[in-house]
Amino acid sequence: MIVIMRIGCSQDEISRVTNRIVDAGLRVYIPHGVERTVIGVVGQAFPGLRDALESLPGVDQVIPVTKPYQLASREFHPEDTIVELDGVTIGGSEIVVMAGPCAVESEEQLLLTAQAVKAAGATVLRGGAFKPRTSPYEFRGLGERGLRILAQVGEETQMPIVTEVMAPHDVDLVARYADILQIGSRNMQNFVLLDEVGRTRKPVLLKRGLSANIQEWLLAAEYVLVQGNEQVILCERGIRTFENYSRNTMDINAIPIIEKVSHLPIIADPSHATGKWYLVSPLALAAVAAGADGLLIEVHPNPDMALADGPQSLTFDNFRLLMSQLQPIAEARSRKLAMPAVRVNP
Numbered sequence: 001m002i003v004i005m006r007i008g009c010s011q012d013e014i015s016r017v018t019n020r021i022v023d024a025g026l027r028v029y030i031p032h033g034v035e036r037t038v039i040g041v042v043g044q045a046f047p048g049l050r051d052a053l054e055s056l057p058g059v060d061q062v063i064p065v066t067k068p069y070q071l072a073s074r075e076f077h078p079e080d081t082i083v084e085l086d087g088v089t090i091g092g093s094e095i096v097v098m099a100g101p102c103a104v105e106s107e108e109q110l111l112l113t114a115q116a117v118k119a120a121g122a123t124v125l126r127g128g129a130f131k132p133r134t135s136p137y138e139f140r141g142l143g144e145r146g147l148r149i150l151a152q153v154g155e156e157t158q159m160p161i162v163t164e165v166m167a168p169h170d171v172d173l174v175a176r177y178a179d180i181l182q183i184g185s186r187n188m189q190n191f192v193l194l195d196e197v198g199r200t201r202k203p204v205l206l207k208r209g210l211s212a213n214i215q216e217w218l219l220a221a222e223y224v225l226v227q228g229n230e231q232v233i234l235c236e237r238g239i240r241t242f243e244n245y246s247r248n249t250m251d252i253n254a255i256p257i258i259e260k261v262s263h264l265p266i267i268a269d270p271s272h273a274t275g276k277w278y279l280v281s282p283l284a285l286a287a288v289a290a291g292a293d294g295l296l297i298e299v300h301p302n303p304d305m306a307l308a309d310g311p312q313s314l315t316f317d318n319f320r321l322l323m324s325q326l327q328p329i330a331e332a333r334s335r336k337l338a339m340p341a342v343r344v345n346p
Protein backbone atom coordinates (compact mmCIF):
# COMPACT_ATOMS: atom_id res chain seq x y z
CA MET A 1 0.00 0.00 0.00
CA ILE A 2 1.19 3.50 -0.77
CA VAL A 3 -0.14 6.53 1.07
CA ILE A 4 -0.03 9.74 -0.95
CA MET A 5 -0.20 12.82 1.24
CA ARG A 6 -1.79 16.12 0.18
CA ILE A 7 0.55 18.80 -1.19
CA GLY A 8 1.50 21.06 1.72
CA CYS A 9 0.47 18.56 4.44
CA SER A 10 2.00 19.19 7.86
CA GLN A 11 4.73 17.20 9.60
CA ASP A 12 2.14 16.33 12.28
CA GLU A 13 -0.15 14.79 9.70
CA ILE A 14 2.74 12.74 8.28
CA SER A 15 3.62 11.53 11.78
CA ARG A 16 0.03 10.47 12.48
CA VAL A 17 0.09 8.33 9.34
CA THR A 18 3.47 6.75 10.09
CA ASN A 19 2.47 6.08 13.72
CA ARG A 20 -0.74 4.40 12.58
CA ILE A 21 1.28 2.15 10.26
CA VAL A 22 3.80 1.24 12.98
CA ASP A 23 0.97 0.63 15.49
CA ALA A 24 -0.44 -1.89 13.01
CA GLY A 25 2.85 -3.81 13.27
CA LEU A 26 4.01 -2.74 9.82
CA ARG A 27 7.00 -0.80 8.55
CA VAL A 28 7.21 2.60 6.90
CA TYR A 29 9.20 3.24 3.75
CA ILE A 30 9.71 6.76 2.40
CA PRO A 31 10.99 6.66 -1.19
CA HIS A 32 13.48 9.24 -2.41
CA GLY A 33 13.07 11.36 -5.51
CA VAL A 34 9.31 11.76 -5.59
CA GLU A 35 7.72 15.21 -5.60
CA ARG A 36 4.83 14.53 -3.17
CA THR A 37 5.20 13.03 0.28
CA VAL A 38 4.62 9.37 -0.28
CA ILE A 39 4.63 6.74 2.47
CA GLY A 40 5.03 3.08 1.64
CA VAL A 41 3.48 0.48 3.96
CA VAL A 42 5.80 -2.52 4.19
CA GLY A 43 4.33 -5.84 5.27
CA GLN A 44 1.02 -7.68 5.17
CA ALA A 45 -1.69 -5.09 5.88
CA PHE A 46 -4.94 -6.19 7.56
CA PRO A 47 -8.23 -5.48 5.78
CA GLY A 48 -9.50 -2.11 6.93
CA LEU A 49 -6.11 -0.44 7.26
CA ARG A 50 -6.57 1.20 3.90
CA ASP A 51 -9.81 2.89 5.01
CA ALA A 52 -8.26 3.81 8.35
CA LEU A 53 -5.32 5.53 6.66
CA GLU A 54 -7.47 7.20 4.03
CA SER A 55 -9.55 8.89 6.71
CA LEU A 56 -6.55 10.50 8.44
CA PRO A 57 -6.04 14.26 7.96
CA GLY A 58 -3.54 15.22 5.26
CA VAL A 59 -3.99 11.98 3.31
CA ASP A 60 -4.89 12.42 -0.35
CA GLN A 61 -5.27 8.79 -1.37
CA VAL A 62 -4.13 5.27 -0.53
CA ILE A 63 -3.18 3.05 -3.44
CA PRO A 64 -2.85 -0.71 -3.06
CA VAL A 65 0.41 -2.13 -4.48
CA THR A 66 -0.54 -4.57 -7.20
CA LYS A 67 2.48 -6.87 -6.74
CA PRO A 68 3.32 -9.14 -3.78
CA TYR A 69 6.85 -7.70 -3.64
CA GLN A 70 6.97 -4.17 -2.30
CA LEU A 71 10.49 -2.82 -1.67
CA ALA A 72 11.63 -4.35 -4.98
CA SER A 73 8.79 -2.72 -6.94
CA ARG A 74 8.86 0.44 -9.01
CA GLU A 75 5.52 1.39 -7.51
CA PHE A 76 7.27 1.81 -4.13
CA HIS A 77 10.54 3.13 -5.46
CA PRO A 78 10.19 4.91 -8.81
CA GLU A 79 13.87 5.87 -9.16
CA ASP A 80 16.47 3.39 -10.44
CA THR A 81 18.69 1.91 -7.76
CA ILE A 82 22.34 2.49 -8.50
CA VAL A 83 24.80 0.23 -6.70
CA GLU A 84 28.07 2.00 -5.98
CA LEU A 85 31.32 0.15 -5.53
CA ASP A 86 34.75 1.63 -5.29
CA GLY A 87 34.98 3.29 -8.72
CA VAL A 88 32.19 1.23 -10.36
CA THR A 89 28.47 2.04 -10.51
CA ILE A 90 25.92 -0.58 -11.50
CA GLY A 91 22.51 0.49 -12.76
CA GLY A 92 23.50 3.97 -13.93
CA SER A 93 24.39 5.07 -17.44
CA GLU A 94 27.33 2.66 -17.76
CA ILE A 95 27.38 -0.98 -18.80
CA VAL A 96 29.48 -2.92 -16.29
CA VAL A 97 31.25 -6.08 -17.40
CA MET A 98 32.18 -8.62 -14.69
CA ALA A 99 34.48 -11.33 -15.99
CA GLY A 100 36.75 -14.10 -14.82
CA PRO A 101 36.90 -17.86 -14.48
CA CYS A 102 34.07 -20.02 -13.22
CA ALA A 103 36.31 -21.24 -10.39
CA VAL A 104 39.49 -19.86 -8.87
CA GLU A 105 42.04 -22.61 -9.59
CA SER A 106 45.36 -20.95 -8.72
CA GLU A 107 46.87 -17.54 -8.21
CA GLU A 108 48.52 -17.70 -11.62
CA GLN A 109 45.27 -18.61 -13.42
CA LEU A 110 43.34 -15.81 -11.71
CA LEU A 111 46.00 -13.14 -12.15
CA LEU A 112 46.47 -13.92 -15.85
CA THR A 113 42.71 -13.82 -16.38
CA ALA A 114 42.23 -10.64 -14.35
CA GLN A 115 44.91 -8.82 -16.31
CA ALA A 116 43.47 -9.97 -19.64
CA VAL A 117 39.85 -9.12 -18.87
CA LYS A 118 40.80 -5.77 -17.38
CA ALA A 119 42.89 -4.86 -20.43
CA ALA A 120 39.85 -5.70 -22.58
CA GLY A 121 37.55 -3.44 -20.51
CA ALA A 122 36.06 -5.53 -17.68
CA THR A 123 35.71 -3.62 -14.41
CA VAL A 124 34.74 -6.34 -11.92
CA LEU A 125 36.56 -9.66 -11.42
CA ARG A 126 34.52 -12.84 -10.89
CA GLY A 127 35.66 -16.24 -9.65
CA GLY A 128 34.13 -18.96 -7.51
CA ALA A 129 35.80 -20.17 -4.31
CA PHE A 130 32.74 -22.07 -3.04
CA LYS A 131 31.31 -23.88 -6.05
CA PRO A 132 27.85 -25.44 -6.17
CA ARG A 133 28.29 -28.52 -8.37
CA THR A 134 25.65 -30.91 -9.63
CA SER A 135 27.87 -33.89 -8.78
CA PRO A 136 29.77 -34.10 -5.48
CA TYR A 137 32.74 -35.57 -7.40
CA GLU A 138 33.32 -32.39 -9.40
CA PHE A 139 35.75 -29.63 -8.34
CA ARG A 140 34.04 -27.74 -5.53
CA GLY A 141 36.41 -24.82 -5.23
CA LEU A 142 39.38 -23.80 -3.10
CA GLY A 143 37.25 -22.38 -0.27
CA GLU A 144 38.96 -19.75 1.88
CA ARG A 145 42.24 -20.13 -0.04
CA GLY A 146 40.29 -19.16 -3.17
CA LEU A 147 38.91 -16.10 -1.36
CA ARG A 148 42.43 -15.05 -0.37
CA ILE A 149 43.61 -15.37 -3.98
CA LEU A 150 40.61 -13.34 -5.16
CA ALA A 151 41.28 -10.56 -2.68
CA GLN A 152 44.97 -10.46 -3.53
CA VAL A 153 44.46 -10.42 -7.30
CA GLY A 154 41.61 -7.91 -6.96
CA GLU A 155 43.92 -5.64 -5.01
CA GLU A 156 46.78 -6.09 -7.45
CA THR A 157 44.65 -5.33 -10.50
CA GLN A 158 42.43 -2.78 -8.74
CA MET A 159 39.27 -4.69 -9.55
CA PRO A 160 36.36 -5.21 -7.15
CA ILE A 161 35.51 -8.91 -6.84
CA VAL A 162 32.27 -10.85 -6.96
CA THR A 163 32.13 -14.38 -5.59
CA GLU A 164 29.46 -16.81 -4.48
CA VAL A 165 28.46 -17.53 -0.91
CA MET A 166 26.62 -20.81 -0.54
CA ALA A 167 25.93 -21.18 3.17
CA PRO A 168 24.56 -18.80 5.82
CA HIS A 169 27.50 -19.63 8.16
CA ASP A 170 29.99 -18.51 5.45
CA VAL A 171 28.46 -15.07 4.87
CA ASP A 172 30.77 -13.23 7.31
CA LEU A 173 33.82 -15.02 5.93
CA VAL A 174 33.01 -14.30 2.27
CA ALA A 175 32.01 -10.70 3.10
CA ARG A 176 35.50 -10.13 4.57
CA TYR A 177 37.04 -10.74 1.13
CA ALA A 178 34.37 -9.95 -1.49
CA ASP A 179 33.04 -6.64 -2.76
CA ILE A 180 29.84 -8.26 -4.07
CA LEU A 181 28.20 -11.37 -2.57
CA GLN A 182 26.80 -13.66 -5.23
CA ILE A 183 23.76 -15.81 -4.49
CA GLY A 184 23.78 -18.64 -6.99
CA SER A 185 20.84 -19.88 -8.94
CA ARG A 186 20.46 -22.99 -6.81
CA ASN A 187 20.24 -20.87 -3.68
CA MET A 188 17.83 -18.21 -4.90
CA GLN A 189 15.18 -19.49 -2.53
CA ASN A 190 17.48 -20.32 0.36
CA PHE A 191 15.65 -17.88 2.58
CA VAL A 192 17.99 -18.22 5.55
CA LEU A 193 20.92 -17.31 3.29
CA LEU A 194 18.96 -14.36 1.86
CA ASP A 195 18.23 -13.11 5.41
CA GLU A 196 21.92 -13.39 6.23
CA VAL A 197 23.23 -11.46 3.19
CA GLY A 198 20.45 -8.95 3.82
CA ARG A 199 22.03 -8.23 7.21
CA THR A 200 25.36 -7.31 5.62
CA ARG A 201 25.88 -4.01 3.89
CA LYS A 202 27.62 -5.56 0.88
CA PRO A 203 26.00 -5.47 -2.55
CA VAL A 204 24.27 -8.76 -3.41
CA LEU A 205 24.22 -10.25 -6.90
CA LEU A 206 21.05 -12.36 -6.93
CA LYS A 207 20.96 -14.92 -9.69
CA ARG A 208 17.61 -16.08 -10.99
CA GLY A 209 16.71 -19.60 -9.87
CA LEU A 210 16.87 -22.38 -12.46
CA SER A 211 13.10 -22.66 -12.52
CA ALA A 212 12.02 -19.44 -10.87
CA ASN A 213 9.55 -17.08 -12.42
CA ILE A 214 10.10 -13.33 -12.26
CA GLN A 215 7.77 -12.86 -9.29
CA GLU A 216 9.56 -15.53 -7.23
CA TRP A 217 12.90 -13.92 -8.13
CA LEU A 218 11.73 -10.47 -7.02
CA LEU A 219 10.32 -11.93 -3.80
CA ALA A 220 13.77 -13.42 -3.17
CA ALA A 221 15.21 -9.91 -3.66
CA GLU A 222 12.57 -8.65 -1.21
CA TYR A 223 14.06 -10.92 1.50
CA VAL A 224 17.39 -9.08 1.16
CA LEU A 225 15.81 -5.62 0.91
CA VAL A 226 13.57 -6.06 3.93
CA GLN A 227 16.66 -6.74 6.08
CA GLY A 228 17.82 -3.23 5.17
CA ASN A 229 20.32 -4.10 2.45
CA GLU A 230 19.20 -1.99 -0.51
CA GLN A 231 22.06 -2.95 -2.80
CA VAL A 232 20.65 -5.83 -4.81
CA ILE A 233 21.68 -6.54 -8.39
CA LEU A 234 19.57 -9.08 -10.29
CA CYS A 235 21.21 -11.49 -12.72
CA GLU A 236 19.36 -13.34 -15.50
CA ARG A 237 21.31 -16.56 -16.05
CA GLY A 238 18.91 -18.64 -18.08
CA ILE A 239 16.05 -20.87 -17.05
CA ARG A 240 15.24 -24.53 -17.61
CA THR A 241 13.09 -25.17 -20.63
CA PHE A 242 12.43 -28.16 -22.91
CA GLU A 243 15.20 -26.96 -25.26
CA ASN A 244 18.38 -28.99 -24.95
CA TYR A 245 20.64 -27.50 -27.63
CA SER A 246 21.80 -25.06 -24.95
CA ARG A 247 22.39 -25.57 -21.22
CA ASN A 248 19.53 -23.22 -20.33
CA THR A 249 17.38 -20.73 -22.20
CA MET A 250 18.23 -17.10 -21.64
CA ASP A 251 15.04 -15.19 -20.86
CA ILE A 252 15.74 -11.93 -22.66
CA ASN A 253 12.15 -10.88 -21.90
CA ALA A 254 13.10 -10.71 -18.24
CA ILE A 255 15.42 -7.74 -18.84
CA PRO A 256 12.83 -5.17 -20.00
CA ILE A 257 10.21 -6.71 -17.70
CA ILE A 258 12.44 -6.17 -14.66
CA GLU A 259 13.20 -2.65 -15.84
CA LYS A 260 9.46 -1.95 -15.95
CA VAL A 261 8.39 -3.52 -12.65
CA SER A 262 11.50 -3.01 -10.49
CA HIS A 263 14.06 -0.31 -9.77
CA LEU A 264 16.85 -2.84 -9.19
CA PRO A 265 19.71 -3.10 -11.68
CA ILE A 266 19.74 -6.20 -13.85
CA ILE A 267 22.72 -7.84 -15.51
CA ALA A 268 22.89 -10.92 -17.73
CA ASP A 269 25.04 -14.03 -17.54
CA PRO A 270 25.12 -15.54 -21.03
CA SER A 271 27.76 -18.08 -19.94
CA HIS A 272 25.47 -20.11 -17.67
CA ALA A 273 22.44 -19.25 -19.81
CA THR A 274 23.90 -20.99 -22.86
CA GLY A 275 26.62 -23.36 -21.63
CA LYS A 276 28.43 -23.02 -24.97
CA TRP A 277 31.18 -20.52 -25.66
CA TYR A 278 30.04 -19.73 -29.20
CA LEU A 279 26.62 -18.66 -27.90
CA VAL A 280 28.02 -16.37 -25.21
CA SER A 281 28.85 -13.34 -27.37
CA PRO A 282 25.60 -13.24 -29.39
CA LEU A 283 23.56 -13.48 -26.20
CA ALA A 284 25.73 -10.91 -24.41
CA LEU A 285 25.09 -8.44 -27.23
CA ALA A 286 21.37 -9.25 -27.18
CA ALA A 287 21.19 -8.66 -23.43
CA VAL A 288 22.78 -5.22 -23.69
CA ALA A 289 20.53 -4.40 -26.64
CA ALA A 290 17.55 -5.38 -24.45
CA GLY A 291 18.66 -2.96 -21.74
CA ALA A 292 20.84 -4.98 -19.36
CA ASP A 293 22.97 -2.88 -16.99
CA GLY A 294 25.91 -5.23 -17.29
CA LEU A 295 27.21 -8.71 -18.01
CA LEU A 296 28.79 -11.58 -16.13
CA ILE A 297 31.09 -13.57 -18.42
CA GLU A 298 33.24 -16.64 -17.77
CA VAL A 299 36.75 -16.35 -19.20
CA HIS A 300 39.61 -18.84 -18.81
CA PRO A 301 43.25 -18.82 -20.03
CA ASN A 302 42.75 -22.35 -21.37
CA PRO A 303 39.08 -23.39 -21.43
CA ASP A 304 39.93 -26.98 -22.42
CA MET A 305 41.76 -27.42 -19.10
CA ALA A 306 39.27 -25.54 -16.90
CA LEU A 307 38.22 -27.33 -13.71
CA ALA A 308 34.68 -25.95 -14.08
CA ASP A 309 32.54 -24.77 -16.99
CA GLY A 310 35.27 -24.94 -19.66
CA PRO A 311 32.80 -25.42 -22.56
CA GLN A 312 31.15 -22.06 -21.85
CA SER A 313 34.32 -20.11 -21.04
CA LEU A 314 35.67 -17.56 -23.49
CA THR A 315 39.35 -17.42 -24.39
CA PHE A 316 41.08 -14.07 -23.90
CA ASP A 317 40.87 -13.43 -27.66
CA ASN A 318 37.16 -14.15 -27.81
CA PHE A 319 36.56 -11.94 -24.78
CA ARG A 320 38.44 -9.05 -26.41
CA LEU A 321 36.38 -9.52 -29.57
CA LEU A 322 33.15 -9.44 -27.57
CA MET A 323 34.19 -6.23 -25.80
CA SER A 324 34.86 -4.51 -29.13
CA GLN A 325 31.44 -5.58 -30.43
CA LEU A 326 29.71 -4.39 -27.29
CA GLN A 327 30.61 -0.72 -27.67
CA PRO A 328 28.25 0.11 -30.61
CA ILE A 329 25.38 -1.83 -29.00
CA ALA A 330 25.86 0.10 -25.75
CA GLU A 331 25.86 3.36 -27.72
CA ALA A 332 22.67 2.36 -29.53
CA ARG A 333 21.06 2.19 -26.07
CA SER A 334 22.63 5.56 -25.12
CA ARG A 335 24.93 3.80 -22.66
CA LYS A 336 28.67 3.51 -22.54
CA LEU A 337 30.98 0.80 -21.28
CA ALA A 338 32.40 1.43 -17.82
CA MET A 339 36.13 2.05 -17.97
CA PRO A 340 38.55 0.05 -15.82
CA ALA A 341 40.38 1.87 -13.03
CA VAL A 342 43.84 3.07 -13.96
CA ARG A 343 46.58 2.57 -11.42
CA VAL A 344 48.21 5.83 -10.38
CA ASN A 345 51.74 5.15 -9.21
CA PRO A 346 52.74 7.17 -6.18
Ligand code: PEP
Nearest residue numbers: 128184185186207237272
Ligand atom coordinates in the same frame (compact mmCIF):
# COMPACT_ATOMS: atom_id res chain seq x y z
C1 PEP B 1 28.49 -19.26 -11.29
O1 PEP B 1 28.29 -18.07 -11.55
O2 PEP B 1 29.62 -19.75 -11.24
C2 PEP B 1 27.34 -20.16 -11.07
C3 PEP B 1 27.47 -21.32 -10.44
O3 PEP B 1 26.21 -19.70 -11.60
P1 PEP B 1 24.67 -20.17 -11.43
O4 PEP B 1 24.38 -20.09 -9.98
O5 PEP B 1 23.94 -19.18 -12.27
O6 PEP B 1 24.58 -21.57 -11.98
Ligand code: MN
Nearest residue numbers: 102298308309
Ligand atom coordinates in the same frame (compact mmCIF):
# COMPACT_ATOMS: atom_id res chain seq x y z
MN1 MN C 1 30.33 -21.43 -13.84
